[in-house]
Amino acid sequence: MAMAAITRAFVLSDVLPRPTEALPLQSVLHHNYRIGRLKLVSANTITYWGWDEDRNTPCLIYEYYPAGRAYRPPNEKRVLQVGEDERSRVIHQLEKRKTLRHNNIIPVRLVMQERGTVYWVSSAPPSQTLQQHVDTTGAWSWEHTLEVLTPILDVIQRLHSQQVAFGRCAPDTIWLADADQRLLLNLGHLGGGTSDFFSAPEGEGVRVQGDVYGLSALWVYLLHPDHPTAGAPVSYVEDLPVDVARKNLLKLGLLGNPDQRHPNADAWLTALRNVDQVAAPFQPISPTIPISKPVAPAFQPVYESLPTAPVSGTPAYEQPIRIEGVPTTQPDFAGEQLPPAPAPVFAAPVSPPEPAKPRYRRWLIVGLVALTIAVIGLLFWQSDYMKQYRYDQAIREGEQLLQDNRIS
Numbered sequence: 276m277a278m279a280a281i282t283r284a285f286v287l288s289d290v291l292p293r294p295t296e297a298l299p300l301q302s303v304l305h306h307n308y309r310i311g312r313l314k315l316v317s318a319n320t321i322t323y324w325g326w327d328e329d330r331n332t333p334c335l336i337y338e339y340y341p342a343g344r345a346y347r348p349p350n351e352k353r354v355l356q357v358g359e360d361e362r363s364r365v366i367h368q369l370e371k372r373k374t375l376r377h378n379n380i381i382p383v384r385l386v387m388q389e390r391g392t393v394y395w396v397s398s399a400p401p402s403q404t405l406q407q408h409v410d411t412t413g414a415w416s417w418e419h420t421l422e423v424l425t426p427i428l429d430v431i432q433r434l435h436s437q438q439v440a441f442g443r444c445a446p447d448t449i450w451l452a453d454a455d456q457r458l459l460l461n462l463g464h465l466g467g468g469t470s471d472f473f474s475a476p477e478g479e480g481v482r483v484q485g486d487v488y489g490l491s492a493l494w495v496y497l498l499h500p501d502h503p504t505a506g507a508p509v510s511y512v513e514d515l516p517v518d519v520a521r522k523n524l525l526k527l528g529l530l531g532n533p534d535q536r537h538p539n540a541d542a543w544l545t546a547l548r549n550v551d552q553v554a555a556p557f558q559p560i561s562p563t564i565p566i567s568k569p570v571a572p573a574f575q576p577v578y579e580s581l582p583t584a585p586v587s588g589t590p591a592y593e594q595p596i597r598i599e600g601v602p603t604t605q606p607d608f609a610g611e612q613l614p615p616a617p618a619p620v621f622a623a624p625v626s627p628p629e630p631a632k633p634r635y636r637r638w639l640i641v642g643l644v645a646l647t648i649a650v651i652g653l654l655f656w657q658s659d660y661m662k663q664y665r666y667d668q669a670i671r672e673g674e675q676l677l678q679d680n681r682i683s
Contacts, residue, residue: 442466491528
């Protein structure tokens with residue numbers, strides 16, 4: 276309960292200046308959801324941290340507020356200039372997302388129409404996005420990227436089957452679950468109005484082919500050792516450590532004309548799997564960086580073949596071993612007893628050295644565990660949450676000190 280109270284105080288307080296278009300702090304929606312600090316202002320949406328009074332848990336609250344068209348009068352909570360048709364279109368798309376059930380999503384829990392616009396609520400996201408995770412790793416291999424992102428592709432496939440575009444297939448809308456590190460697609464992110472590395476030329480959320488463009492750009496981002504986010508993603512394809520067939524597949528997904536791309540995520544995933552069946556095996560330059568724990572690559576011994584001249588008419592596996600000074604065949608001397616050929620002299624076999632026995636393994640493991648705990652504690656102490664908590668604590672202590680001085 277104490278932790279919930281601390282989290283609630285953090286969510287429902289905001290020390291930063293609040294933009295005029297944002298809802299006032301502590302506003303209540305649907306008699307249950309309390310507006311907290313501002314999280315993000317995008318082209319079509321204002322995202323707030325919120326508090327679910329029934330569940331006593333944090334959540335995300337989204338407000339449909341298209342920049343340049345929506346308007347909130349001063350000291351009011353209602354939104355103007357959002358038409359009924361536009362609200363109906365947004366509600367229709369969000370209701371389709373709300374019905375989706377999957378283990379790899381941050382679900383939409385509630386969709387409501389209030390104050391002249393649309394609001395929707397999703398569960399609070401985990402602590403780390405895919406972008407934050409990838410920034411600390413090297414380039415991914417093609418095989419690992421396909422394995423890790425297949426559940427996300429399955430979610431987008433299900434949306435496309437209902438003729439609903441996700442809108443923004445980018446590493447900042449994919450999260451890592453805190454418990455088991457599985458990827459979660461944030462269905463609360465509506466997309467639209469953004470123009471960056473992962474956005475299709477026709478815009479986000481306009482057509483499902485725009486998601487194919489975003490997925491292709493996400494593949495380039497993960498495969499490239501520098502994880503680029505600027506410029507055109509197709510300009511980085513030739514630098515990727517993959518074969519020509521895979522490069523051509525990514526270029527097809529990044530075409531400027533949406534009608535020339537794959538029609539949906541299902542067709543794009545089928546093409547991904549087909550190219551793996553026909554393309555030559557490829558060993559990536561950079562090691563695979565798994566989402567959860569690293570897996571040691573299988574050991575593959577390399578043997579040198581002895582160069583021997585082929586004997587005409589004799590299969591390779593029946594060719595004799597040539598040893599200097601020893602004839603491989605004996606001449607035919609009729610009626611003459613030949614002495615036996617001298618036996619070749621080989622060096623005495625050398626036994627392989629015994630593997631060194633591990634020493635101090637137990638103490639090494641204990642030391643690594645202690646170091647890991649210390650690093651986690653240090654990172655938590657330096658996190659934004661603890662910095663905000665220490666800042667709020669200092670303010671409270673200062674106010675208490677001032678009050679004590681006034682009393683005295």
